Amino acid sequence: MQIETDVAIVGAGPAGLFAAFECGMLRLECVLIDALSEAGGQCVALYPEKPIYDIPAHPAIEAGDLVASLERQLAPFAVPRLLGRRVESLSGLRGAFRLRTDAGDEVAAKAVIIAAGAGAFGPNRPPLEGIESFESTGAVQYFVRRRESFRGRRVVIAGGGDSAVDWALSLRDVAAKVWLVHRRDRFRAAPESLDRLDRAHARGEIEKVVPYQLHGLTGENGVLSGVTVATLDGEIRTLDADRLLPFFGLATDLGPIANWGLQTGLHTLIPVTPSTLETTLPGVFAIGDVATYPGKLKLILQGFSEAAMAAHAIHPIVRPEQALHFEYSTTKGVPVA
Template structure:
């Protein structure tokens, strides 16, 4: 069993900032996340998409924001438990025990739930044998853009992720096809302008009115993808990579069974400290709801600071917190 002061569930931007805040107050911290790297949806869905409302950054890519937040928390040595989910909560007299899907057990005095929209998995197309190609030539998110250099790629989907990645990969790929079953895409106007410009220049081929039908290849590596229109007509496209970007299936998962007060698939908390109905458990960021709540990363950062400062007395057995600005005290040694 691991023992720590704080367990943070969720390694998205808000969870990472909570780890920094905990470190600034001398709290040991463990972080649990279902993905294989920190970053949450910023990492999984739009790492190269610019964010415009982070204070101090007129524009910052999502991946760069995550790197900065990881670096900010690193001096405090948070312990990451990735590729697993928090599945079970046990309440004791003065602490909590969290069990994960990888049979890990962590005891802590405080739990901070920063799970964004909740546990999620990628919506996968219902193609026979697709699991044989996953992580070899079929990818539901992109970890490393350079893996696609000089490749023939099909990107399926009509939202921001599909359009943004088509624009990005067109710079380095041999060929990019953007496949969507409808004529209209659900993406930002500037992205649509760029995608049209690239299509006019022959750098992207847009195929609408078709959907995925069958994969052709062996040993997990694609050779072609068969697509089908609404009339059943088939078309075969040579491709080495397929990226189906069909969004996420989101759910609270096991957290919904923890006797927390829920409201419209969110966790109800009291403002400003983001305490749930269970003393010692906080919820911050998009998963938390209270009157006037704004779903912005920057308000999630505020939630994190409020929750961690409020949790100080519980972690340190009633000790009063004497607030100091970071410019005064610097980083704890």
């Protein structure tokens, strides 16, 4: 497929979707490109039912519902999408870029916004013998897409960070039993979550298994019957579980984006100019978790602000002959065709 547009947005997570909306508000045409088969990024792929508490005007909103709202907001602009495609190459200069995907698509754009989150992501898998057979049946999972699928299950959650603690607290209401396994009796979650964990443990709703580490799995034909854990001293214990959720973080990779000639920093981050979100490659901008600058906060709401700033910085590139007069949306409304 060949597409000619004003702005190519690489990444269709929350920041990418809102960037498309902001481009639409400035009458800039754009296309969304994402390696995932559906829009929403990690919010949809990893934790669609997980509540988010720091989205303005929403005391709490599930990640999947947030993406659905962003889609409704974007709908008037009918933005084309190239989903299930990875951008393999970027060539050209500011005002005349050409992107190619692994599906053979060619996109001509005057500016590019990288909203790739943490890049391509996948779980850090524990080195347990035979784990693959349990992954294929869903007995071992690395993300929670539906809480209800754990109803009545006996669940081992391994990890010491926010994801492990949050999901232990969330699943205690639906699972028959929840164990939380960590190599030490200190967790790295938010203080409020740790207080809730201590209270849940005292009530017997969650059993903390510390200081233990995952040691092995028991079961046949992909049916999990137990999770073996061990201390550093070799003390072994078997938990009679039928589900394992290891939360040891994500392995991330910028993929081909790292070869576009951009300056990149640690942990697949792209430095940008804070006032415009432009990268070291003129005409290419980065927003959301992939972008870094002094004072950066990795919050979805900051990604939304960056999307608006990048769209306004791009307008002179796409419409150099047209002065941009800032207007509030309450004044101009949503542009119509």
